[in-house]
Structures are given as C-alpha cells and as structure tokens.
Amino acid sequence: MIEITTSLVMLASAFLPAASTTPATASSTIAENATSSVPLTSVSVEAYVRDYFKDTPVLAEVAKCESTFRQFDSKGRVIRGKENPDDVGVMQINTFYHGESAEKLGYDLYTIDGNLGFARWLYGKYGSDPWVHSSKCWKKYEKIAMK
Numbered sequence: 001m002i003e004i005t006t007s008l009v010m011l012a013s014a015f016l017p018a019a020s021t022t023p024a025t026a027s028s029t030i031a032e033n034a035t036s037s038v039p040l041t042s043v044s045v046e047a048y049v050r051d052y053f054k055d056t057p058v059l060a061e062v063a064k065c066e067s068t069f070r071q072f073d074s075k076g077r078v079i080r081g082k083e084n085p086d087d088v089g090v091m092q093i094n095t096f097y098h099g100e101s102a103e104k105l106g107y108d109l110y111t112i113d114g115n116l117g118f119a120r121w122l123y124g125k126y127g128s129d130p131w132v133h134s135s136k137c138w139k140k141y142e143k144i145a146m147k
Helices: 002-013 042-052 057-067 095-105 112-126 129-146
Strands: none
Touching: 042 057, 042 112, 057 112, 057 129, 095 112, 112 129
C-alpha cells in the first residue's frame, strides 16, 4: 500500500510546477497534496506523455528529442531551450512565436497539460513543422506513426 501511494504521489508531483514558475491555473487536484520533497522523475513524465500522445506517437518522440521528457528542471523551474530560452517545457514550445496563440486558446505552456495540449493543437494545424529543428532525432518515427 505504501509503495502504491508513494508511486501515485511521485506521478502526481511530476506535473506540478514549482510555485514560483507560473501563476496557478489548475483547480484543486490530488496532485496538490504531493509534498515538494518528492523528486520529479522523467520516467513518470515519459509515461504520461506517451499515454497522452498514444494516438500521435510521433509527438512523444518529439518530446523525447526536445526535452528528454522533462517539463521542469531539478529545481522545479520550467525547462527552457539551450539554444533559445523562448522554448519552454516538455515540447519546447516557443513562446515568442506561439505564446499569444496558446494564451488565446487557453493553454498555459508552463504546465505539462498546457504544453502538451498546445503541442497537439500545433500538430493538428501545422503537422510536425514546428519541431523541424529536432527532426533528425525523431523523423524516423513520423513514418511509423503515419501507418
């Protein structure tokens, strides 16, 4: 029982930003009861991302290439791109180009659900073009996903 509870707390905590990273946008959830001492794990984020994109597995591969399935760094801050700090989160959505659209559509790019949701919207509108710069890493999976 303790192992299951601990696993659930770890999984829930993987999706919570640190308090100083963004304004709160989610209503009360089980994840809010997780303690800040529970480490963020890329394994739980990977499982969540792969499940979220089970209908478009290429997007899970994009997340792997873009952020190695990380929404937050070890200090709880939303990860930013190494080459471009305007790229944020697990899908490395560029806030300069897409921040306003995401906001208008109701997506908070600084949360994992907002980041993934807007990535799905982007993919529906533009295909894989928004992630062309990392395509060497994930392109082989796009063909598999199309079958």
